[in-house]
Amino acid sequence: MKIIKSKYRFLILIFLLGFIYASFLEGQAVPGKDENIPFLVTFGKSGKTSWGDNDFYQIFFFSVLKDYTKPFYIRVFDPDCGGENDEIQGDFNSKFSFSVYGGKGVDPDKNEDSKGLDKGVNYRTGNLLSSKVFGSEARYDNKYYTFGPFNPSEGDFNERWNSYIFKIVCEGVSGDDGNLYRFFLSRDGNNNLPIEGANAFTYAYTFRMWNDFKSVAHIYPFVDTGVVFIKQSNFDWDNDGKILVVSRYKQGIEVPISNENVWESSNIPIEPAEVNSSLDFQFHKRQGELVKNNNVVVTLKNQRGDALKFYSSPIGGVPVYIPKTNITKIAPKK
Ligand SMILES: [Ca+2]
Ligand SMILES: [Ca+2]
Ligand SMILES: [Ca+2]
Numbered sequence: 001m002k003i004i005k006s007k008y009r010f011l012i013l014i015f016l017l018g019f020i021y022a023s024f025l026e027g028q029a030v031p032g033k034d035e036n037i038p039f040l041v042t043f044g045k046s047g048k049t050s051w052g053d054n055d056f057y058q059i060f061f062f063s064v065l066k067d068y069t070k071p072f073y074i075r076v077f078d079p080d081c082g083g084e085n086d087e088i089q090g091d092f093n094s095k096f097s098f099s100v101y102g103g104k105g106v107d108p109d110k111n112e113d114s115k116g117l118d119k120g121v122n123y124r125t126g127n128l129l130s131s132k133v134f135g136s137e138a139r140y141d142n143k144y145y146t147f148g149p150f151n152p153s154e155g156d157f158n159e160r161w162n163s164y165i166f167k168i169v170c171e172g173v174s175g176d177d178g179n180l181y182r183f184f185l186s187r188d189g190n191n192n193l194p195i196e197g198a199n200a201f202t203y204a205y206t207f208r209m210w211n212d213f214k215s216v217a218h219i220y221p222f223v224d225t226g227v228v229f230i231k232q233s234n235f236d237w238d239n240d241g242k243i244l245v246v247s248r249y250k251q252g253i254e255v256p257i258s259n260e261n262v263w264e265s266s267n268i269p270i271e272p273a274e275v276n277s278s279l280d281f282q283f284h285k286r287q288g289e290l291v292k293n294n295n296v297v298v299t300l301k302n303q304r305g306d307a308l309k310f311y312s313s314p315i316g317g318v319p320v321y322i323p324k325t326n327i328t329k330i331a332p333k334k
């Protein structure tokens, strides 16, 4: 009897996993399906940066291809800060605003301030389309809240990507607790239905690692034309294992890692073969004693100081290292 039950459960699990996989295919799940990141995280502004969020806000951009003309929705999973998923400090007493922007001023390719990277600049650029404040609220706990519908033409048009750009800002308005959440860009208000050709990106990625030794998280920056080297910066990694950079040219370069409440930076050379493709930043957890509930921030800049975009669905796909077999021939012994 027990065996039948567990077989049944296994089949349901397979079905559900297949369903989840299918619904994440298009890359409008944030974090994306290849990233293996459970949640984004933002702390209330009275939080401590040593908990893993350096600035108490997070900005994500969504791009919707011009060809898509129907309404769409931005769905937030677990927007509240309480109950399931969230990081309590004392008791849950924090408030978070989620705000969606469209129109001129949103596109970060045209407006540097919109990226939200520099302290003191107003990153709330564009037209406010919708906004809501969440506290500890059972009705939104472990559930979706849906913003929209929005019309694609309400976005800020980007000629290069032939897409309308939208922005969502999550800000820790008050309190000290950590809000964990995810986004989904959907063509349906009640279900996660991806939009073909859409994507999401950010310039400062604040996320939570799984509490699992074997779990490897990935983020995928896009290397644009003209990039010669990049400066990586990671914050509050808590000495939690290794951060490796993999590309079609790099088998896995280890970069300096940060400890508690500090930034660690280094320069990484970029080869011509890596231009116009994505890099794979891999986050491998330390073995032995588990670093629990690790939140981390990552930013990248090129040699000119321009920030790189991290795409939820990597541009050109997940990069795979191509061994240089001709170069690695073993030299004969003298
Ligand atoms: Ca608290
Ligand atoms: Ca919750
Ligand atoms: Ca939450």
Ligand SMILES: [Ca+2]
Residues within 6 Å of the ligand: 050, 051, 052, 235, 236, 237, 238, 293, 294, 295, 296
């Ligand atoms: Ca941390």
